[in-house]
Amino acid sequence: MPRLFGPVGLVVLAAVYLLVGLTGHDPWRGDDAAHFGPVLGMLQGEGLLMPRIAGEPSTVFPPLYYWTAALLAQAFAWLLPLHDGARLASALFTGLALLWIAQAADRLYGRHTRTPAVLLTLGTLGLAIHAHLTQPMLALMAMQALTLAGLARVATAPVSGGLQAALGVALAFLAAGTSGVLLTLPLFLLVLLGSPECRTPRASGALLLGLCLAVTLGALWPLALHYHHPELFQLWWSDNWSRFGAEPLPLTEYGKLLEEFGWFAWPLWPIALWTLWHARRRLGGLPLLLPLAACVLAAGWIVLINRDEPTTLLPLIAPLVLLAAAGVPHLRRGAANAFDWFGVMTFAVFGLLVWLGWTAQVFAWPPGLARHVERYGADFVLRGELVQALLGIAICAAWLLFAWRLPRSPARGPANWALGMTMLWCLAVTLLMPWFDHGRSYRAPAESLALVLADEHPDCIATTGLSDGVRVSLDYFAGLRPESVRAAGSPCRLLLVHDDRRAAPRKLSQEWTLLWEHRRGGGRQLDIFRLYRRD
Numbered sequence: 172m173p174r175l176f177g178p179v180g181l182v183v184l185a186a187v188y189l190l191v192g193l194t195g196h197d198p199w200r201g202d203d204a205a206h207f208g209p210v211l212g213m214l215q216g217e218g219l220l221m222p223r224i225a226g227e228p229s230t231v232f233p234p235l236y237y238w239t240a241a242l243l244a245q246a247f248a249w250l251l252p253l254h255d256g257a258r259l260a261s262a263l264f265t266g267l268a269l270l271w272i273a274q275a276a277d278r279l280y281g282r283h284t285r286t287p288a289v290l291l292t293l294g295t296l297g298l299a300i301h302a303h304l305t306q307p308m309l310a311l312m313a314m315q316a317l318t319l320a321g322l323a324r325v326a327t328a329p330v331s332g333g334l335q336a337a338l339g340v341a342l343a344f345l346a347a348g349t350s351g352v353l354l355t356l357p358l359f360l361l362v363l364l365g366s367p368e369c370r371t372p373r374a375s376g377a378l379l380l381g382l383c384l385a386v387t388l389g390a391l392w393p394l395a396l397h398y399h400h401p402e403l404f405q406l407w408w409s410d411n412w413s414r415f416g417a418e419p420l421p422l423t424e425y426g427k428l429l430e431e432f433g434w435f436a437w438p439l440w441p442i443a444l445w446t447l448w449h450a451r452r453r454l455g456g457l458p459l460l461l462p463l464a465a466c467v468l469a470a471g472w473i474v475l476i477n478r479d480e481p482t483t484l485l486p487l488i489a490p491l492v493l494l495a496a497a498g499v500p501h502l503r504r505g506a507a508n509a510f511d512w513f514g515v516m517t518f519a520v521f522g523l524l525v526w527l528g529w530t531a532q533v534f535a536w537p538p539g540l541a542r543h544v545e546r547y548g549a550d551f552v553l554r555g556e557l558v559q560a561l562l563g564i565a566i567c568a569a570w571l572l573f574a575w576r577l578p579r580s581p582a583r584g585p586a587n588w589a590l591g592m593t594m595l596w597c598l599a600v601t602l603l604m605p606w607f608d609h610g611r612s613y614r615a616p617a618e619s620l621a622l623v624l625a626d627e628h629p630d631c632i633a634t635t636g637l638s639d640g641v642r643v644s645l646d647y648f649a650g651l652r653p654e655s656v657r658a659a660g661s662p663c664r665l666l667l668v669h670d671d672r673r674a675a676p677r678k679l680s681q682e683w684t685l686l687w688e689h690r691r692g693g694g695r696q697l698d699i700f701r702l703y704r705r706d
Contacts, residue, residue: 176286176582185269188293188593189262192303192600194255197612198647200698202482203258203304204613204640209234210257210305211647213241220396221403225642225652228403230410233392235345236260236307254647257305264309265302268292271316272489276496278323279458287585288496291442294514294588295488297435297481299596308482311351314343315465316489318355321381322461326368329377337381341388348411350476354468354486356385361464366457420474428473435484438510438588439491445506446498458497465490500581510584515574518591522567522598529559529602544606546693551609562601570594613644616689616700620667621649623687623702633661637669666703682706 198204209222209229222229222237243263244256251259269289276288292298302309321336336359343351362369363378397404420428432440443466450459469486476483502510531540532553544551573590577583624632634653637645645651653667666683683703691698 176580176586181286181289184589184593185266185289185293188299188589188596189265189302191597192604193258193262194251196604196608197614198254198305198640198644199608199611200613200638200640200696201611202306202640204643205638206232206236206305206307207240207254207257208639208643208646209237210240210244211253211643213237214244214253220392220399221407224639225646228406229639230407232307233345233348235342236264236310239263239310240305254305258303261302261304261306261309264313265298268309268313268316268489271313271320272492275316275320275323275462275489276493278320278327279461279493280497283500283581284496286582287499288492290582290585290589291439291495291499292488292492294585294592295435295439295492296437296592297484298488299592301482301485303596306482307346308485310346311343311354312485312489314339314346314351315354315486318343318358319461319465319489319493322358322362323457325362325374325377326366326457329371329374330380333377333381334384337384337388340381340385344389345392348407350414350472352389353472354465356382357468358461358464359385362457362461365455365460365464367455368457414476431481432484432487435481436487436491438514439488439495442498442502442510443491443494445502446494449498449501459494462490462493466494499585502581502584507581507584511587514584514587514591518570518595521591521595522570525595525598525602526563528606529563532606543694547696548606548610549693551606553605559602563598566594566597566601610692610696613641613691613698614648616691616698617645617648617651619689620645620687620700620702621651624651624665627665627686627704629663629665631661631663632665632667633663634667634669637667641669664705666705668701668703670699670701671697679703 198207205224208224209218209232212218212223212226213234217223217226218228218234218237220234222232222234240257240260243259244251244253247256247259250256269292272292273285273288276284316339318336318339321332321334321339324332324335326332336355340352340355340359343355345351347354359378359382363375369375369378393404393407396407447454447459447463453459454463466487469490472486473483527537527540528544530536531544532551533556535541570590570593574587577586577590580586632651632653633656635656637653642653645653654661654663656666665686666679668679682705684706685701686704687700687702689700691700
């Protein structure tokens, strides 16, 4: 069991965590489907410099993640569907983030903190879902970790550390635009001005060289975009800066944000606070100044862009992990034992809830949960219940064995959180993935719509505004690209309308006749698709 704390054990644990549940399901509603759109466009030969969703430019993220996902999708097309191959990019960037977080911890605090850093990252509650979806923010998190690992080395190896950090800044810009720069580039100045270790002539020169190199490398993509597509460059430039011109986060939303942060960054933030308290007299040194400054930058960026999506909290993970990893070896024995057993009990309760979700599907018990399952997937049919049960029992038994045999060590608590999160994710994939895939995929409405349109032979289809996920799913599963209705109207004789529970039903004039309707999901996840024909 001590081998779990070695390089091979950590690699195996990370591989299980990252690869289980990554493939084998359709693009899900929300980010998973929406961010597959630019990848699909690149595979179709469009949007190589400016990402496109169903033919229309998308300015939210630059192309780093989409380039990687398209290459992986093409490379594994012989084995996996395109959407599964594209999702391998999330595993790649999360794995790189783990590597660079471990490097940064080693350089800042010593070799003994590498293992806690990896285990704490794997045990973070908010990372699990996003690490298994098509999510470009993971590329930003990885490049942020690369920048931190490089700056952590500047004091001992100024040139190589500065070059590594410069590469991290340039790739962060290619991953998230100006957001990537704001989260990484100011760290150079903070380290240069605030850290005594980096005020030597060699370190200062390496940091200035890194700044110049980061700016030069980061300018390559926008220059290429401006040269080949100046109108798209102007669109990207204006949209990119407009996100920072909006009103900052209202004061009334801070409570909700802190509540979301509390569970998303658990169990990192309590240990990080302990680290700051334990080392409160050494906050000016590089080991604490660097991750603390990265946390402040990430928090300010979240407030500035005023986005309430959970993915905006991902840039907090790397710096919080570093602070927490520094504090793990110094936890009091009682606190370490409480942290350890709280993790075991937490995941035991969560695992029990997953089993209850499965029994609600198979045995319709407990009745209240069974009604919930039926409401969200009325036509869902579960298959392979016995195999699911056997695999679920094996996963729980392996987790209990590992948790029982873990040796006493400062890394025991982080190891139990990492093992528990891996167990919980594998159990949820085994028992609940078919139901989730049925309720979150747009394959059924897209294919049903394609059958209806086969008899209509339309020249075009108008739409009153579809979400990016729906547009991508229609393009991917049915080869359909509806045109948005402009202010002057549309010449199309067919109109596709998408309503969900959050939107009021649209009222149309009498010239439109309902031709087709498809309902998907239920409750808060209800989607209604309607196709109208102009009389």
